[in-house]
Amino acid sequence: xxxxxxxxxxxxxxxxxxxxxxxxxxxxxxxxxxxxxxxxxxxxxxxxxxxxxxxxxxxxxxxxxxxxxxxxxxxxxxxxxxxxxxxxxxxxxxxxxxxxxxxxxxxxxxxxxxxxxxxxxxxxxxxxxxxxxxxxxxxxxxxxxxxxxxxxxxxxxxxxxxxxxxxxxxxxxxxxxxxxxxxxxxxxxxxxxxxxxxxxxxxxxxxxxxxxxxxxxxxxxxxxxxxxxxxxxxxxxxxxxxxxxxxxxxxxxxxxxxxxxxxxxxxxxxxxxxxxxxxxxx
Amino acid sequence: xxxxxxxxxxxxxxxxxxxxxxxxxxxxxxxxxxxxxxxxxxxxxxxxxxxxxxxxxxxxxxxxxxxxxxxxxxxxxxxxxxxxxxxxxxxxxxxxxxxxxxxxxxxxxxxxxxxxxxxxxxxxxxxxxxxxxxxxxxxxxxxxxxxxxxxxxxxxxxxxxxxxxxxxxxxxxxxxxxxxxxxxxxxxxxxxxxxxxxxxxxxxxxxxxxxxxxxxxxxxxxxxxxxxxxxxxxxxxxxxxxxxxxxxxxxxxxxxxxxxxxxxxxxxxxxxxxxxxxxxxx
Numbered sequence: 027x028x029x030x031x032x033x034x035x036x037x038x039x040x041x042x043x044x045x046x047x048x049x050x051x052x053x054x055x056x057x058x059x060x061x062x063x064x065x066x067x068x069x070x071x072x073x074x075x076x077x078x079x080x081x082x083x084x085x086x087x088x089x090x091x092x093x094x095x096x097x098x099x100x101x102x103x104x105x106x107x108x109x110x111x112x113x114x115x116x117x118x119x120x121x122x123x124x125x126x127x128x129x130x131x132x133x134x135x136x137x138x139x140x141x142x143x144x145x146x147x148x149x150x151x152x153x154x155x156x157x158x159x160x161x162x163x164x165x166x167x168x169x170x171x172x173x174x175x176x177x178x179x180x181x182x183x184x185x186x187x188x189x190x191x192x193x194x195x196x197x198x199x200x201x202x203x204x205x206x207x208x209x210x211x212x213x214x215x216x217x218x219x220x221x222x223x224x225x226x227x228x229x230x231x232x233x234x235x236x237x238x239x240x241x242x243x244x245x246x247x248x249x250x251x252x253x254x255x256x257x258x259x260x261x262x263x264x265x266x267x268x269x270x271x272x273x274x275x276x277x278x279x280x281x282x283x284x285x286x287x288x289x290x291x292x293x294x295x296x297x298x299x300x301x302x303x304x305x306x307x308x
Numbered sequence: 309x310x311x312x313x314x315x316x317x318x319x320x321x322x323x324x325x326x327x328x329x330x331x332x333x334x335x336x337x338x339x340x341x342x343x344x345x346x347x348x349x350x351x352x353x354x355x356x357x358x359x360x361x362x363x364x365x366x367x368x369x370x371x372x373x374x375x376x377x378x379x380x381x382x383x384x385x386x387x388x389x390x391x392x393x394x395x396x397x398x399x400x401x402x403x404x405x406x407x408x409x410x411x412x413x414x415x416x417x418x419x420x421x422x423x424x425x426x427x428x429x430x431x432x433x434x435x436x437x438x439x440x441x442x443x444x445x446x447x448x449x450x451x452x453x454x455x456x457x458x459x460x461x462x463x464x465x466x467x468x469x470x471x472x473x474x475x476x477x478x479x480x481x482x483x484x485x486x487x488x489x490x491x492x493x494x495x496x497x498x499x500x501x502x503x504x505x506x507x508x509x510x511x512x513x514x515x516x517x518x519x520x521x522x523x524x525x526x527x528x529x530x531x532x533x534x535x536x537x538x539x540x541x542x543x544x545x546x547x548x549x550x551x552x553x554x555x556x557x558x559x560x561x562x563x564x565x566x567x568x569x570x571x572x573x574x575x576x577x578x579x580x581x582x583x584x585x586x587x588x589x590x
Contacts, residue, residue, distance in 0.1 A: 042458065045458075046459075136483035137562075138423070139423055141422075167483075167484060173458075194420060200414075202448060203453045278415065
């Protein structure tokens with residue numbers, strides 16, 4: 027089987043030229059999957075969908091320093107562009123945007139940036155200060171850089187598992203009037219309900235069994251069988267599981283609300299030493 | 309003389325449709341002058357330039373609640389849309405974008421917004437906390453809403469008198485990769501050098517005389533005839549004048565720098581009860 031290699035763009039100007047040329051040549055829709063590289067099965071699943079749903083399929087590979095905190099692993103984060111490009115070639119992706127840091131942030135960190143205020147400082151943001159603002163800042167740039175013009179539908183793909191990130195991206199599109207349609211990608215689960223994550227590999231067989239309490243409790247909460255307090259107690263009572271939070275929020279602004287229809291239930295817990303997140307619409 | 313009335317758009321969708329229709333009909337360049345209305349001579353001068361330099365001339369009239377602080381005059385800020393539209397008609401402006409607050413911020417204040425961090429909190433930002441972030445947030449929206457597409461040059465006009473605002477807008481365009489060219493509009497001065505401002509009307513004849521020290525001192529500083537300290541002393545020594553700040557900054561990030569070529573000298577002072585600002589490139 028022959029695969030066409032994607033064009034790898036390393037500058038903003040080159041990416042814009044490639045997109046303009048392909049739109050001029052007839053591409054009527056553009057799709058973007060933003061990643062930090064080190065692509066795994068889950069990414070490739072979304073790349074396939076991006077490919078299938080758009081004339082022009084673009085994947086960005088950029089380890090964004092802004093979304094790492096001081097104690098975090100920006101330097102040691104895995105970088106394997108050649109492997110990633112090969113994997114994306116097999117999925118038929120057209121363009122890979124892999125800029126160096128200096129191309130995205132010439133002269134250092136941006137002076138003007140994106141902030142999600144308190145909505146990005148709670149829940150996952152509480153354990154990673156600045157993380158969401160960094161992610162929003164780089165995705166805002168990707169949206170503006172790639173904007174193919176008013177007549178060309180432009181879609182961006184984000185997983186539902188990182189619910190807070192997805193909600194903030196949707197909110198940015200609305201608050202900034204980006205002409206981008208966010209296409210959420212549903213959580214993929216094991217047969218027994220555990221949300222797939224690269225961190226699941228750290229779970230022992232026994233821990234993986236205990237971790238099922240997260241999904242089971244979300245289902246019961248969504249069905250109205252448990253109050254929020256009972257749901258928390260059920261998670262906390264599971265051996266080896268330590269609850270970080272279990273809340274229901276308004277997907278518009280991430281404010282805490284009662285577990286009523288339309289709300290989103292979010293859970294984070296340590297199972298042994300491994301931190302897992304999951305979520306479900308009520 | 310007959311004048312064509314500008315089309316007044318009150319929704320984002322309507323503005324986008326009008327721009328798309330005019331681009332489709334052959335408009336090859338788009339210009340934007342963002343205002344809060346209550347247009348005076350200075351605005352109309354810039355409107356004329358926007359008209360002359362672009363096929364499609366757009367003026368936004370929007371009193372942006374985000375850029376007013378709690379103690380400020382958002383409610384009482386003058387609103388006179390009919391007069392403004394008539395004045396813009398006389399200048400040949402094509403479109404006026406005058407959305408209600410709910411159109412720009414549906415459901416209330418945005419969750420995701422633009423911040424300039426410390427660069428927007430110093431100098432003028434020190435006396436108006438949040439002001440520049442509010443201005444950047446709304447102009448970012450205007451840029452995204454109006455973006456006419458990759459092939460159509462898009463220009464936005466800002467006065468050099470509000471130097472910090474201009475620098476932050478230029479920085480946002482660069483940091484956000486907006487496809488907008490900021491066209492700075494030079495300061496208009498009286499014959500004797502006083503920067504024109506609607507606040508000059510509050511000055512007595514004597515105060516207007518004392519206010520000339522601002523421009524005179526900037527000229528001497530730019531010519532290297534005074535040190536920064538001597539320049540401050542000269543302003544402070546003028547009767548009726550109370551210096552707020554006189555600094556030189558790097559126009560890239562508003563960091564304080566020595567008064568060397570390329571730096572921008574910024575001054576703010578009260579003359580009697582009236583606060584004036586002025587600036588000059590070294």
